[in-house]
Amino acid sequence: xxxxxxxxxxxxxxHEIVYAIRKQNAVTLQDIMDITGAxxxxxxxxxxxxxxxxxxxxx
Numbered sequence: 001x002x003x004x005x006x007x008x009x010x011x012x013x014x015h016e017i018v019y020a021i022r023k024q025n026a027v028t029l030q031d032i033m034d035i036t037g038a039x040x041x042x043x044x045x046x047x048x049x050x051x052x053x054x055x056x057x058x059x
Contacts, residue, residue, distance in 0.1 A: 003015045006038060006045050006048050006049060006052070007036070007037070007038035007039060007041065007045040007049070008041075008045070009040070009041025009042050009045075010036070010037040010038055010040060010041055012036045012037060012038040012045075014052060016036050016038075017032060017036060017038060017049060017052050017053075018052065018056060020032055020035040020036050021052075021053060021056040021057070022056065026053075027053075027057065028053075029046065029049060029050060029053065032049055032053065
């Protein structure tokens, strides 16, 4: 997995989002917002974060 930035406003990477899901028990978008700060700026990354969340929860 590349460490690409998903949330430009808060500089949150895909790795940080996946870590929040796998290791910090994030199961909702709100959890990811609270843990990483992603989606708390302009919100344009919400769909991509949601896709990552769904992908990880299906594993």
